[in-house]
Amino acid sequence: MSKQTQTLTVLGQDDQDDAACCPVITAAPLDAEQAAGLAQVFKALGDPVRLRLLSMIASREGGEVCVCELTPAFEVSQPTISHHLKLLRQAGLIDCERRGTWVYYWALPATLDRLAAVLRAPQAATVSA
């Protein structure tokens, strides 16, 4: 399942250097490609159920959550939860692995960090423009 994950190159998850890889919206106007990639991630966050799922996964001590623990928290169907989880995964915010009957999810903190860096205000940003 995790092999299907599409990651977003705009967030440069394989790059260790934030300043070199990632746009900062307070430093310079985004180009169309940067905006398209980032908009996909923000769109994934733009839904209350997905935000709650992400916070349940990202705040879990030990780092991973069985899907069987996620679905009972919501009054929507299991397929709907699976769809929301897929969108979070495609945005590079979480990943997962099937073990036996259940799928286990964990957050990708590097993506959260990089997204936070994109939003940081001028006083915190390295403005190179």
Added chain:
Amino acid sequence: MSKQTQTLTVLGQDDQDDAACCPVITAAPLDAEQAAGLAQVFKALGDPVRLRLLSMIASREGGEVCVCELTPAFEVSQPTISHHLKLLRQAGLIDCERRGTWVYYWALPATLDRLAAVLRAPQAATVSA
């Protein structure tokens, strides 16, 4: 025009203390109300044209941009740009003022900072749970 701006209490813009006011998704699961408020802001960011508009406004030296400088950068109609700007304003990301013929926009860096804080990873967050 700026009087119509709806701000989001979930981001606690009037509160000086980040830790006291704002949820951190890696610290604890969001409740439904927090998730609804934050989802509205992330949804505002979940569109490439809105992200480009916000970055054009937020990165402007001097702090404000005439709408007359924003519309020529896009191949969409002026009413469409106005609609996108309205959504950014309703999310508390920008504000504006009419002066004579034109409306001038500026970013609200406190909202960007607080949104970045919501996303910060465990090592940077003050985990109180």
